[in-house]
Amino acid sequence: MVKQFDRGIPLKVIAYEDRHKIVTALTENYGLVSAMAKNSVQSKRFGSALGLFVASKMGFTQTENGEWGHLSEAEVQKTFSGISGDFEKLSYGSFLNEIFLKIAQPGVPAPELFKLYVNALHELDQAKTPEIVLAVVCIVLTKILGWSGHKPNFKTCMACDQSIQGILGAKVTLDFNRVCWVCPECSDPIGLTGSPLFVFEMDFASAQPIKNSLVIIKSDLESLKSGFHFLLRSLCYHLPGLDVNQLQSLRFIQ
Numbered sequence: 001m002v003k004q005f006d007r008g009i010p011l012k013v014i015a016y017e018d019r020h021k022i023v024t025a026l027t028e029n030y031g032l033v034s035a036m037a038k039n040s041v042q043s044k045r046f047g048s049a050l051g052l053f054v055a056s057k058m059g060f061t062q063t064e065n066g067e068w069g070h071l072s073e074a075e076v077q078k079t080f081s082g083i084s085g086d087f088e089k090l091s092y093g094s095f096l097n098e099i100f101l102k103i104a105q106p107g108v109p110a111p112e113l114f115k116l117y118v119n120a121l122h123e124l125d126q127a128k129t130p131e132i133v134l135a136v137v138c139i140v141l142t143k144i145l146g147w148s149g150h151k152p153n154f155k156t157c158m159a160c161d162q163s164i165q166g167i168l169g170a171k172v173t174l175d176f177n178r179v180c181w182v183c184p185e186c187s188d189p190i191g192l193t194g195s196p197l198f199v200f201e202m203d204f205a206s207a208q209p210i211k212n213s214l215v216i217i218k219s220d221l222e223s224l225k226s227g228f229h230f231l232l233r234s235l236c237y238h239l240p241g242l243d244v245n246q247l248q249s250l251r252f253i254q
């Protein structure tokens, strides 16, 4: 097996016997990589490189399906230490790890997912308010929906085509099945109630880098929370294998 080198961030790390770790990392060019890091517990060689929310240059071998290679070296490039030190950021960071573990595939390069994940960690690390923490997560979910071929239709009412900007004072119905909204006049019995401002902000964010979108966020925490649950429900509805009941980190997210 040839050794590969790539940038990677561990999404899950489990202990194996006393001295080893099995690391599942999202890499820039090799998709999801699961590899054994031998003698990595309390190892000077690896240092903090096998921690969550740490980006490293990794050297690993891989089997054809991307499973069970060996991780022989890792050198820290960037530590997002603001995430581990804050309960709320840690909860949402762990949530993102669970989502990326489900959507990234072994042996399938997805550099755009890696970029989205790195940018998300950077913004979570820097976030100053609970609103921004939640907005980062909502923007990531919106972008994942687009990436997976279920781009939200947020510009206009699904039924009558009126623009979201025309009804910013009202409430809209969010439809997770079609990932869209309908205005009060066209109301949809199967939807959730949502804020037009949130819809407008996520529509803007879907076509922008996360950083550029955060400056326009004015939604309050309640609108962001209901929007978060709508986006999560949309994602679970459309992506096979993603089950809201299996997401452990949701227990820490109210």
Ligand SMILES: [Zn+2]
Residues within 6 Å of the ligand: 157, 158, 159, 160, 161, 162, 182, 183, 184, 185, 186
């Ligand atoms: Zn309408």
